[in-house]
Amino acid sequence: MSQQQKTDPQPAAGRIPTSTEAALVEYGKQLLLRSTETALDFHKTMLGISATFGTLVATLTPILVWGDKDAKMPMAEGWLLILPLLLMLLSSVVFAWGYYPRHASININVIEDIKAAREQVLKSRKILAGVGLGLFSASLLLILGLTLYFRTNV
Numbered sequence: 001m002s003q004q005q006k007t008d009p010q011p012a013a014g015r016i017p018t019s020t021e022a023a024l025v026e027y028g029k030q031l032l033l034r035s036t037e038t039a040l041d042f043h044k045t046m047l048g049i050s051a052t053f054g055t056l057v058a059t060l061t062p063i064l065v066w067g068d069k070d071a072k073m074p075m076a077e078g079w080l081l082i083l084p085l086l087l088m089l090l091s092s093v094v095f096a097w098g099y100y101p102r103h104a105s106i107n108i109n110v111i112e113d114i115k116a117a118r119e120q121v122l123k124s125r126k127i128l129a130g131v132g133l134g135l136f137s138a139s140l141l142l143i144l145g146l147t148l149y150f151r152t153n154v
Contacts, residue, residue: 039098039121039122039125039126039129040099040125042098042129043095043096043098043099043125043128043129043132044095044099046091046095046129046132046133046136047092047095047096047099049136050088050091050092050095050132050136051092053088053136053139053140054085054088054089054091054092054139057084057085057088057139057140057143058085080146081143081146081150083139083142083146084139084140084142084143084146085139087135087136087138087139087142088135088136088139090135091132091133091135091136091139094128094131094132094135095128095129095132097128098124098125098128098129098132
């Protein structure tokens with residue numbers, strides 16, 4: 001396709017955009033708005049999930065570990081059961097931090113400033129999502145491992 005055959009999503013000044021160009025510009029606007037909303041929705045959902053699982057872990061761990069009457073709490077190793085709860089709490093904090101609104105000093109008349117601010121916000125939310133998911137996954141794996149360890153060895 002040559003340069004002349006491609007449609008320009010930003011029409012030249014003084015020219016009325018075609019319906020295709022107007023649709024492309026509108027699609028671009030919606031795509032920009034949805035990308036930010038998706039990141040916010042993810043953090044909000046994971047905040048609820050991590051808080052819920054944290055509560056379940058805190059409630060079910062003693063039952064899973066000491067479900068039989070003869071089980072005793074090993075004092076030297078028992079403090080390890082706090083680690084999954086702390087990791088779950090940290091994941092909730094990270095997801096809440098990702099959900100917290102971001103602010104940037106930008107000039108709304110300069111497209112490059114808007115793009116850079118948007119990319120910075122999305123990048124920070126992506127990093128926080130990765131850290132939060134890592135902490136969340138580590139807490140679940142740790143509680144499963146500790147539960148199996150205490151059930152078989154203590």
